[in-house]
Structures are given as C-alpha cells and as structure tokens.
Amino acid sequence: MQDPNCLFCKIVKGEIPSNKVFENKDILAFSDVNPQAPVHILIIPKEHIPTIADISEAQAGLAGQLVLTAKQIAAEQGLESGFRLVFNCQKDAGQEVFHVHLHLLGGRKFSWPPG
Ligand code: AMP
Numbered sequence: 001m002q003d004p005n006c007l008f009c010k011i012v013k014g015e016i017p018s019n020k021v022f023e024n025k026d027i028l029a030f031s032d033v034n035p036q037a038p039v040h041i042l043i044i045p046k047e048h049i050p051t052i053a054d055i056s057e058a059q060a061g062l063a064g065q066l067v068l069t070a071k072q073i074a075a076e077q078g079l080e081s082g083f084r085l086v087f088n089c090q091k092d093a094g095q096e097v098f099h100v101h102l103h104l105l106g107g108r109k110f111s112w113p114p115g
C-alpha cells in the first residue's frame with residue numbers, strides 16, 4: 001500500500017529520482033540527499049508505514065530486514081570501525097518524512113548523547 005502524497009513512496013515508484021544502493025521486493029536503500037556523514041544511506045520498506053510507532057507484530061520480519069540490510073550495506077561500504085543506525089520517530093525526534101526509514105551513518109566518529 002502506498003500514499004500518493006508521500007515523498008518516499010514517490011521514490012519507490014521512481015517518480016522522484018534517487019541514488020539507489022540496494023533493492024529487493026520489500027526494501028529500497030538510497031543515499032540521503034543531505035548527508036550528515038561521509039556515508040548516509042536511508043533504508044526503507046517499499047510499503048507505506050508512517051512511523052516506527054505504526055509497525056505491527058505482523059511486520060516484525062520487515063523491521064528485521066531493514067536492520068539486516070543496513071548491516072549488509074555497512075559491510076559493503078567498509079564501515080568496519082563503526083556506524084550508527086537511527087530511526088527518528090515522530091516530531092520530538094525530528095522525523096520529517098513520515099514513511100519509515102532507517103538512517104545508516106558512517107565514515108566519521110559520532111558523539112553521545114545525540115543532539
Ligand atoms: P527524518 O528527519 O528522520 O525524517 O529524515 C528524513 C531524511 O530524508 C533527511 O535526512 C533528508 O535529508 C532526507 N531526504 C529528504 N528528501 C530526500 C530525497 N528526495 N532523497 C533522499 N533523501 C531525502
């Protein structure tokens with residue numbers, strides 16, 4: 001199911017171009033247009049799910065695929081010394097695009113706590 005007004009659904013459909021890094025029938029990964037690290041890739045379900053708070057038990061496998069895809073891409077990108085995975089969920093966390101996406105960030109050191 002897709003939302004015709006959703007930016008990332010438009011990327012899934014190819015209506016908006018992206019720099020694709022990985023794709024299978026359920027998942028798409030592409031470069032973030034405004035990278036916050038030397039490697040900044042977004043891993044998304046093709047299905048429109050607005051936030052992580054909307055993920056159901058039935059979608060547990062899909063959620064796992066997002067993480068495993070991130071792990072695989074991190075290895076391909078040579079991020080052996082570390083990387084960060086982030087789901088921003090809803091407005092207080094700074095979510096701007098309401099289609100679930102996992103940020104894969106790497107290629108520099110990150111501080112903690114996050115801003
Ligand atoms: P968030 O704040 O977690 O919702 O993150 C949304 C991310 O989507 C930001 O890092 C944006 O830079 C990124 N973004 C917005 N538009 C595009 C686009 N057309 N292609 C790739 N990344 C995008």
Ligand code: ZN
Nearest residue numbers: 006009048099
């Ligand atoms: Zn969407």
